[in-house]
Amino acid sequence: MIKKSEIILLLSFFGYVFLYIFLFKNFVLLDSAFCFIYLIFLLNVPIERNRILALFIGLVTGLLIDVFSDSLGIHMASSVLLMYLRYYVIRWLTPQGGYDTNTLPTVPSMGLQWYITYSLPLILAHHICLFYTEAGGITSFFFTLTKVLSSTAFTLVVIVLFQYLLYSSAKRRI
Numbered sequence: 001m002i003k004k005s006e007i008i009l010l011l012s013f014f015g016y017v018f019l020y021i022f023l024f025k026n027f028v029l030l031d032s033a034f035c036f037i038y039l040i041f042l043l044n045v046p047i048e049r050n051r052i053l054a055l056f057i058g059l060v061t062g063l064l065i066d067v068f069s070d071s072l073g074i075h076m077a078s079s080v081l082l083m084y085l086r087y088y089v090i091r092w093l094t095p096q097g098g099y100d101t102n103t104l105p106t107v108p109s110m111g112l113q114w115y116i117t118y119s120l121p122l123i124l125a126h127h128i129c130l131f132y133t134e135a136g137g138i139t140s141f142f143f144t145l146t147k148v149l150s151s152t153a154f155t156l157v158v159i160v161l162f163q164y165l166l167y168s169s170a171k172r173r174i
Helices: 002-025 037-044 051-070 074-092 114-135 140-172
Strands: none
Touching: 002 037, 002 051, 037 051, 037 114, 037 140, 051 074, 074 114, 074 140, 114 140
C-alpha cells in the first residue's frame, strides 16, 4: 500500500516540474539570474531516503526537465550531482542523535539557518555543473560565474519564500 507521504512526494514532483516548465523556465532576472524552482523537490526528498533511489529521483527529474527544455542532458547531470552531494551535506549536518524518522528537510521543520547551510552548497554545485556544461567549458568564465552566482542567489530566495508560503500554511492547517 502506498503511504500518504509517497503520494505527497509524487504530487510535489509533478507540481514543481510543472511550475518550472510552464512558468519559471522563461523567468529571468537582469539577464543573468535564472530560477530553477524544481530544485525544491530535490532538496525536500526525505532525509532517510535510500541513496540509489535519491539518485534515480534526480535522474528522472532532470531528464523530464531536459525533455521539455531541449537541453540535451545538462539538467539531468546537474540534478544527479545535486542528489549525490546531498548525502554528504546531510551527513555533515547530522546532529549527534540523528534525525527523526521521515524528516523532511524544509525551513519550517529544520529552521532557516540549517536549511540555508544545507541548500546553498547544493544549489551552487547544481548551477556550476549546469552553466559550465551549457557554456561548453570555461571560455567565458566570468560571464558564466556571474550567471552561477546570481542564479544561485535568486533560486535560493525563491525556494525559501516557497518554503514559508507552502509548508508554513500546511503546518497551520494540521
